[in-house]
Amino acid sequence: MATLTEPPAPVPTAVDIPTYHQIPETSADLDWADLATLDLSQFDQPGGKSQLAKQLFEAIQKIGFFYIINFGLTQEEVDRQFSIGREIFNLPLEEKLKFRAELEKGGYNGYKPSGLREISPGVFDNTEIFNIPKFIPALERPQPEIVNKNRPIIEGFARHIHDEIVRKLLTLFAIILELPEDYFLKVHRYEEKSDCHLRYMKYHRRTEEENKKSNGIWSKGHTDFGSLTLLFRQPVAALQVRTPEGAWKWVKPYPGSITVNLADSLHFLTNGFLKSSVHRVVAPPPDQRDVDRLGVLYFVRPEDDLELRPVVSQVLQRLGYDQITDNSAVGITAGDWVKARVAKGVDRGVARSDVGDQPILNGVVAKYYD
Numbered sequence: 311m312a313t314l315t316e317p318p319a320p321v322p323t324a325v326d327i328p329t330y331h332q333i334p335e336t337s338a339d340l341d342w343a344d345l346a347t348l349d350l351s352q353f354d355q356p357g358g359k360s361q362l363a364k365q366l367f368e369a370i371q372k373i374g375f376f377y378i379i380n381f382g383l384t385q386e387e388v389d390r391q392f393s394i395g396r397e398i399f400n401l402p403l404e405e406k407l408k409f410r411a412e413l414e415k416g417g418y419n420g421y422k423p424s425g426l427r428e429i430s431p432g433v434f435d436n437t438e439i440f441n442i443p444k445f446i447p448a449l450e451r452p453q454p455e456i457v458n459k460n461r462p463i464i465e466g467f468a469r470h471i472h473d474e475i476v477r478k479l480l481t482l483f484a485i486i487l488e489l490p491e492d493y494f495l496k497v498h499r500y501e502e503k504s505d506c507h508l509r510y511m512k513y514h515r516r517t518e519e520e521n522k523k524s525n526g527i528w529s530k531g532h533t534d535f536g537s538l539t540l541l542f543r544q545p546v547a548a549l550q551v552r553t554p555e556g557a558w559k560w561v562k563p564y565p566g567s568i569t570v571n572l573a574d575s576l577h578f579l580t581n582g583f584l585k586s587s588v589h590r591v592v593a594p595p596p597d598q599r600d601v602d603r604l605g606v607l608y609f610v611r612p613e614d615d616l617e618l619r620p621v622v623s624q625v626l627q628r629l630g631y632d633q634i635t636d637n638s639a640v641g642i643t644a645g646d647w648v649k650a651r652v653a654k655g656v657d658r659g660v661a662r663s664d665v666g667d668q669p670i671l672n673g674v675v676a677k678y679y680d
C-alpha cells in the first residue's frame with residue numbers, strides 16, 4: 311500500500327512586510343570627506359584586479375574609508391534588508407529582550423536595547439542593535455519569528471556579502487601587500503568560527519534639547535574591531551570620519567554604494583599601514599533631523615584563533631611598516647580582541663562614555679573621541 315507523505319513545506323522566499331522607501335538626500339551643504347569609489351564590476355575584467363588594487367592603495371594612504379559600487383545586489387534587495395530591520399525594531403521591547411545579547415560576557419549577537427551607553431553626563435545612547443552571526447551550526451541561536459521567516463533572504467544576503475564582496479576586497483588587500491591572493495581569505499573562511507555578523511541598527515531621533523546636551527553626538531568617535539565594516543546606508547547624513555589632521559568630515563551616503571571602512575584587525579596585521587579610521591555618528595542636518603535612522607551593516611572579522619601578528623610583506627618593508635611598533639598586540643587573537651572590547655564597553659555600564667586611551671587587553675589601548 312502506498313504511504314502518503316506530507317508535501318514539503320514551501321520554502322519562504324519573501325514575507326509579507328511592507329516595502330521600504332528611502333527618504334530624499336539632504337540639501338544641506340556639508341563638509342564631505344573626499345573618498346575614492348571602487349567599481350567592483352571591474353574585478354573580473356582582464357587587468358581589473360590590479361587596477362582596482364592600485365586605486366585602493368592610493369585611496370587608503372590617508373584614511374581607511376572608501377565606497378564600492380556594482381557589488382551585485384539590487385537596491386530592492388538592499389531595501390528588503392531595511393524593511394526586515396524595521397520590522398525587528400517594531401517588535402515589542404519585551405519580545406526583543408528575549409534575544410538580548412550577552413554583552414557583559416563579551417557576546418554581542420542578538421539584541422542590544424538603547425540607553426546602555428552614556429554619551430555625555432546624563433545622556434545615554436539612542437541606538438538599538440540587532441546582530442545576526444554567520445549561518446553556521448556553531449553559531450546557531452534562537453531568533454525572533456521575523457528573522458526565522460526571512461532566513462533564506464537574510465542568509466542569502468549575508469553569504470553574498472561574504473562570497474562576492476568581502477572575497478574581492480580581501481583579495482585586493484593581499485595584492486596591495488604583494489602576498490598570495492588568497493592570503494586573507496584563508497583566515498576569513500565562512501564555515502569557521504569568527505565574529506563576522508550582519509547588523510540592523512536604529513538610531514532614534516533626538517529632541518533639540520537632547521542634541522544640545524550631547525553636543526549632537528549620537529555615537530562617540532571609535533574604531534571598529536574586525537577587518538572591514540560594510541555600511542548599507544539610508545540617505546541620511548550623520549556619519550563622520552576623523553582625518554589625520556584631526557578634522558571631522560561628513561561621509562556622504564551615495565545611492566547605490568556601500569561605504570567601507572577598515573578596522574583594527576587589519577591595522578594590527580599590517581602594523582598600521584592599513585588604517586582603522588576613527589569615525590562617529592552625529593545628529594543629521596535639520597532637513598533629516600526627524601528621521602529614525604536605520605542602518606544595515608556587515609562586520610567582517612578574522613577567524614577567532616587568528617593571532618594578530620603583523621604579516622611579512624615586502625611592501626610593508628619598503629614603506630617602513632615592518633617594525634612591530636606595538637608588541638603588546640602580538641599574541642592576542644582576533645576573537646579575544648573583540649570579546650575584550652565588547653566586555654570592556656559594557657562592564658562599566660558606560661561604554662564609550664570616556665574619551666582618550668582605554669586599556670583593553672595586555673596593555674593594548676583603544677582610542678575614543680568626542
Ligand SMILES: O=C(O)CCC(=O)C(=O)O
Nearest residue numbers: 511534541549589591605
Ligand atoms: O551608523 C553608522 O553610520 C556607523 C555605525 C558604526 O560606526 C558602528 O556601528 O560601528
Ligand SMILES: [Fe+2]
Nearest residue numbers: 532533534589
Ligand atoms: Fe563603527
